[in-house]
Amino acid sequence: MFLDSIRIVVCGDESVGKSSLISSFTRESTTDSSTGHVLPPITISRSDYEEVVRDAPPPGIHERDAKHASRNGRDSNDLLDISTYIPTTATIVDTSSSDVTSLHKELKRADVICLVYSDHYTYERISLHWMPMLRSLGVNLPVILCANKSDLSPKSAWKNQDNEEFLPLINEFKEIEAGLRCSALNRYNVVEAFYLCQRAVVYPISPLFDAIEHNLRPRAIEALKRVFFLFDADQDGFLNFNEFNELHKKCFKREATREDFDGNVNYIHSKILPEGGEGISEDGFILVHKYFAESGRHETTWIMLRANHYTNSLSLDDKFLHPHLDVNPDSSVELSPTGYKFFVDLFLTFDKDNDGGLNEVEIDNLFQPTPGIPRLWMDTNFPSSIVCNEGGYVTLQGWLAQWNLTTFLNYKTTLEYLAYLGFNEGTSIKALKVTKPRKIRQKQGKTYRSSVNDRNIFYCYVVGAPKAGKSSLLDSFLHGQYSEMYSPTIQSRLVVKDIELRGGKQCYLILEELGELESAILANKKRLDMCDVLCYTYDSSDPESFQYLVDLRKQYTNLDEIPSVFVALKADLDKQQQRSDVQPENYTRDLFLSSPLHISSSWTSSLQELFIQLVDAAKTPASVTPGLETEKAADQEKTMHLIMAGGAIGVMALVSIWMLNSMRRR
Numbered sequence: 013m014f015l016d017s018i019r020i021v022v023c024g025d026e027s028v029g030k031s032s033l034i035s036s037f038t039r040e041s042t043t044d045s046s047t048g049h050v051l052p053p054i055t056i057s058r059s060d061y062e063e064v065v066r067d068a069p070p071p072g073i074h075e076r077d078a079k080h081a082s083r084n085g086r087d088s089n090d091l092l093d094i095s096t097y098i099p100t101t102a103t104i105v106d107t108s109s110s111d112v113t114s115l116h117k118e119l120k121r122a123d124v125i126c127l128v129y130s131d132h133y134t135y136e137r138i139s140l141h142w143m144p145m146l147r148s149l150g151v152n153l154p155v156i157l158c159a160n161k162s163d164l165s166p167k168s169a170w171k172n173q174d175n176e177e178f179l180p181l182i183n184e185f186k187e188i189e190a191g192l193r194c195s196a197l198n199r200y201n202v203v204e205a206f207y208l209c210q211r212a213v214v215y216p217i218s219p220l221f222d223a224i225e226h227n228l229r230p231r232a233i234e235a236l237k238r239v240f241f242l243f244d245a246d247q248d249g250f251l252n253f254n255e256f257n258e259l260h261k262k263c264f265k266r267e268a269t270r271e272d273f274d275g276n277v278n279y280i281h282s283k284i285l286p287e288g289g290e291g292i293s294e295d296g297f298i299l300v301h302k303y304f305a306e307s308g309r310h311e312t313t314w315i316m317l318r319a320n321h322y323t324n325s326l327s328l329d330d331k332f333l334h335p336h337l338d339v340n341p342d343s344s345v346e347l348s349p350t351g352y353k354f355f356v357d358l359f360l361t362f363d364k365d366n367d368g369g370l371n372e373v374e375i376d377n378l379f380q381p382t383p384g385i386p387r388l389w390m391d392t393n394f395p396s397s398i399v400c401n402e403g404g405y406v407t408l409q410g411w412l413a414q415w416n417l418t419t420f421l422n423y424k425t426t427l428e429y430l431a432y433l434g435f436n437e438g439t440s441i442k443a444l445k446v447t448k449p450r451k452i453r454q455k456q457g458k459t460y461r462s463s464v465n466d467r468n469i470f471y472c473y474v475v476g477a478p479k480a481g482k483s484s485l486l487d488s489f490l491h492g493q494y495s496e497m498y499s500p501t502i503q504s505r506l507v508v509k510d511i512e513l514r515g516g517k518q519c520y521l522i523l524e525e526l527g528e529l530e531s532a533i534l535a536n537k538k539r540l541d542m543c544d545v546l547c548y549t550y551d552s553s554d555p556e557s558f559q560y561l562v563d564l565r566k567q568y569t570n571l572d573e574i575p576s577v578f579v580a581l582k583a584d585l586d587k588q589q590q591r592s593d594v595q596p597e598n599y600t601r602d603l604f605l606s607s608p609l610h611i612s613s614s615w616t617s618s619l620q621e622l623f624i625q626l627v628d629a630a631k632t633p634a635s636v637t638p639g640l641e642t643e644k645a646a647d648q649e650k651t652m653h654l655i656m657a658g659g660a661i662g663v664m665a666l667v668s669i670w671m672l673n674s675m676r677r678r
Contacts, residue, residue, distance in 0.1 A: 017055070018102045020209045021118050024109065024128035025137055029160040031106050032196035033128065037206055051106040056206070058101060102210055116149060124154050124209045127188075130161040135177060143185050154212035157181065157191035158205050163198050189217055215314040219326055221305040228302050231326040236313070238381040239320050240297045242434040247361055247377070250291035263319040321431070333431045334424060335439050342449040345423035346469050347416060351443030354435055359411050369405025382432040386425050388418055392506050399490060399509055409510060416520045417508040419444060420469045458640050459573055461633035468519045470630040471542055473526060473533070476549035477560035481581035481613065482525045485549065488613040489523055489623065501527040511623050521623055523547075534568045544630035545575045547622075550596070552610065553585035559592040562599065565638075575633040576605060577625055583610035583618070603638040 022030045031051050038054060105122070107115050119125065127142055129135045138157070146155070157178060178191035189212045194201035220232045228236075243259040244251055251259065253273045260268035280296040292300075301313045321332040339345060347355070362378040363370060370378065379385055385394065397417070398410030406414075419426040423444055430440035437443070451462040474482050483501055487493065490507045506524040513519060526533050533539045550557040561578075565571055578600050580587075590596060597607045609625065611618045629636040 016100065018100055018210055018213050019105060019121060019123045020102055020126055020206065021105045021107060021122035021124075022126045022128060023107045023115065023119065023142070025134045026109055028128045028130040028134050029196050030128050033126075033158065033160060033194070033202060033205065034104055034106055036196040036199050036202045037104070050108050050111075053103050053105045056102045056104060100210065100214060102206065104206065119146065119149060119151050122151070122153055124156065124213045125151070126156050126158055126205065126209050128158045128160050130159070135159075138181060139184065143187070146187070153187065154216060154218075155185070155188045156205065156208045156212060157188060159191065159193045160196060162193040162200060163195040186218070186223065211311060215311040216324060217305060217310050219324060220310055220313060221302075226306075228298065228305060229326075232301075232313075233298055235317055235320075235322055235326050236298055236301055237294060238432075239316060240294050241381045242320065244294075245361075247364075250293055251297070252291045256292065259316075263316045328431065333428050335427060335441050337423065337427070337441050337444065337446070339423070339446050340449040342451070344447045344467060344469065345419055345426075345444050346447065346467070347412075347419055347426075348443055348445040350437055351415075351419075351426075351430075352412065354430070354437075354443055355412060355415050356408065358433060359408050367401075367403075367405070369401045369403060369407050370411065371403070371405045375406065378433075381434070382429060386418060386429060388422055388425050389414065392417065397507050413508045413510060413520060416469055417506075417522060420471065420520075420522065453634075455634070456641060458637070460637040460640050461573075461575070463632045463634065464630070467631075469522065470519065470544045470627050471522045471524070472545045472547050472626050472630070473524055473543045474547045474549060475526060475530060475534070475561075475564065476581075477551070477554075477557045479554070480549045480551045480557055480560075482549055484613045485579075485581065485611075485619075486523050486525055488619055489521075492616070501525050503527050504529050504533070511620075511627065513624055513627060519627055521627055534564075534571065537570070540570065540574060543574055545577060545626050545633075545636070546571065547626060548576060548578045549581050550579075550590075550608075551582050552580035552587050552608075553582045555588040555591045558590040558596050558599075562592055562594070572638045575629045575636045576603075576638050577622075577629050577636060578605065578608040579622060580608040580610045582612060584612040584614055604641045605636060605638060 022034060024030055031049060034051055034054060038056075105118050107118055109115060125146070127138065129138060143155075146153075159177065182188050182191060190208050192201050192205060192208065194205050196202060220228060222229050239259075240251070241247075243255045245255055245258075246252075253268075253270060256273050256276075257268045260266060277290075277292060280292060280300060304310050304312050317326070321329045323329055337345070358378065359370065362374045364374060365371075375385070394414060395404075395406050395410065398413045399407050400410055401407050415426065418429075426444065427440045430443050435443055447464070447467045450464060453460055453462050474485060476482050478500060483505070486505060486507050490509055504524060504527045506522065508520060508522045510518050510520050548561050550561055578596065580596065592599075594602070600607055609618070609622055611622050613619065634640060
C-alpha cells in the first residue's frame with residue numbers, strides 16, 4: 013500500500029541554504045552555503061520522525077485548503093483524534109541549480125519536491141522560474157515551500173508576511189501543498205519541513221479534497237460512505253459506541269473510550285451537523301472528514317481508508333478485490349461454511365421488516381457499497397432464476413442459491429463482492445472451497461468421468477425439441493407450478509435451487525434451457541465440460557418429438573462423453589408411438605441407459621425423482637455415460653446368455669428322450 017522509501021529532492025536557487033537544511037535535520041553542523049557543496053543522498057529511518065509523530069505541525073505552516081494549523085490548535089473533540097505517523101523511510105537528495113542536467117534527472121526521479129527560497133528575489137523566482145520549469149519537465153509532484161533563514165527577520169512580521177507570501181503561490185499552483193518558514197541555523201521547523209514532504213506523498217490531500225470547490229471529492233465521499241457502511245453493523249444509519257470502537261480498533265489499533273465517543277457525538281451535533289440520534293450519522297461522518305481536510309488533518313482520513321484497503325487513487329486494492337485462488341481446470345468452486353454464514357448474516361441484517369424476503373429497497377441498500385448488482389446476476393435474469401416469495405421478494409433459500417450459482421459460474425465475482433460487502437474473516441478466499449479435480453478414465457475403449465464425492469453444486473443442460481415441455485420443467489422445478497401458455501425460449505434460461513437427496517443431504521442443482529444457442533453451446537467443448545449431466549427431453553404425446561434427440565446426438569457425437577438422462581415429458585397425456593428410426597426404450601437400451609423416465613409437470617413426486625436422478629447421474633457418471641456398459645448390465649447379459657444356453661440344452665435333452673422313448677415303443 014505504501015512506498016518502501018520516499019525520495020525527497022531539495023531544490024532552489026544557489027545560496028538559499030538547501031544543504032544547510034539537510035545537515036540541520038540530520039543534526040550535523042550546518043554547511044556554508046557559499047561553498048556550493050552538494051551533499052550525497054541521505055536515507056532517514058522512521059525513528060527520526062518520532063518527535064513529529066507525537067505532535068501536530070507547529071505555527072508557521074500554511075497548507076493548501078487549510079486554516080492555520082498549530083501545534084496545540086486541535087480541538088480535543090476532533091473525531092478519531094490520533095497521533096500522526098509516517099510509516100516509511102525517506103531518501104533526501106541535495107541538488108545544485110547550476111548543474112542543470114543532474115538537477116533535471118533528480119527531479120524526474122523524485123516523489124516530492126522541497127523547494128527552498130530565502131529572500132524576495134528567490135521568492136519571485138518560484139513563480140517565474142521554478143514552477144514553470146517543473147511543469148515543462150512534466151514533473152507533476154507535490155511541492156513543499158520552505159522559506160529558509162527565518163532567523164534573519166523578526167518574528168513579529170512573520171504572520172503578515174506568510175499570508176502575503178505562501179497563500180498566493182498556493183492558490184496559483186495546485187502542486188504546492190504547504191509552505192512554512194524555517195531556519196537551518198536554529199533548527200526551527202526543519203524536522204517539520206521534511207515531515208510535510210513525507211506526508212504530501214503518504215497522505216496526499218488532492219485525491220481527497222477539491223481546492224476550487226472547497227469540498228471532498230466524489231470518490232472520497234464514496235469511499236467514506238463504504239467505510240461507514242462496513243462498521244454500521246446493525247444498519248440503523250448511525251455508528252453507536254460499539255461500532256465506533258470496532259472502527260477505532262481496526263483502523264487505529266486502539267480502543268476508543270466512552271468519553272471520546274460522547275465528545276465526538278456532541279461535537280458533530282454542535283459544530284458540524286445539528287441532528288438527532290444516538291450516534292454518528294453518515295452525513296456527520298462525511299462532514300467531519302471534510303473538516304479534517306480543511307484543517308490539515310487529512311492523514312486521519314487516509315489511515316482509515318488504507319486500513320480498509322483503499323489506494324491513493326481511492327479505489328480498492330486489486331489484490332484485496334481479486335485474491336489469487338489456485339483452481340484446477342477440472343475442479344469447481346463452492347461456498348465454504350464460512351461463506352454460507354456470511355451471506356446468511358447479510359440477508360438477516362438487511363431484511364428490515366423480517367418478512368423473510370429482500371424487497372427492491374432492501375436489495376438496493378445491501379448493494380450500496382458495491383458497483384451494484386453483479387453483471388452475472390443480470391445475465392441470468394435475477395431474481396427470476398431463484399425462489400422468491402409470493403410478493404416476488406428474494407427468500408433466504410433463493411439468496412443462497414444465487415450466490416452458489418455465482419460462485420460456480422464465476423468465483424472471481426463472488427470474491428470481489430465479498431470484499432465490497434465487508435467480509436472480515438481475513439482474506440475472502442476463506443469463504444470459498446475448491447472441489448477435487450474431476451478425472452477422466454477409460455473403460456471398454458470409451459472415455460468417461462470419475463465419480464465425485466465432495467461437490468454440492470451440479471450443472472444440467474436441458475435439451476429437446478420445441479414444445480417438448482422444457483420451460484414447464486424449469487418452472488415446476490423452481491416454483492412447483494407452470495403456465496399452460498406456450499412461449500418459445502429464445503435466449504438461454506437458467507434456474508438454480510437446492511434439493512434434498514435420499515438420506516436428507518442437500519445440494520444445489522442448476523438447470524439451463526439452451527434456447528436458440530443450443531447448437532453453439534453443444535459444439536463448444538469448454539461449455540460441455542462445465543455440464544455435469546444432460547437431460548434429454550421429448551413430448552411423449554407428440555409422435556415427432558423423439559426423433560429430434562436422435563438427430564441431435566448424430567450431429568454432436570461428443571455428447572456421448574456426457575452423463576445422460578432421458579425423460580418423457582407430458583406423461584399425463586395419451587402416450588403416442590414415436591415416428592422415429594428407433595423407439596425410445598430400444599434407443600436407451602442400446603446405449604446401456606435406463607428407459608426414459610415418464611414425467612409430468614403436474615406430478616410432484618415424479619419431478620422430485622427426476623431431479624434426484626439428475627444429481628445421481630452427475631455424481632456417478634460411469635452409470636449413465638452413453639455406450640458404456642455397466643457391470644450390472646454386463647452381469648445381466650451374461651445371466652441371459654446362460655439362461656438361453658441352459659434352455660437350449662434342456663430342449664435338446666427333451667428331444668433326445670422323446671426320440672429314445674419312440675424307438676423303444678417300436
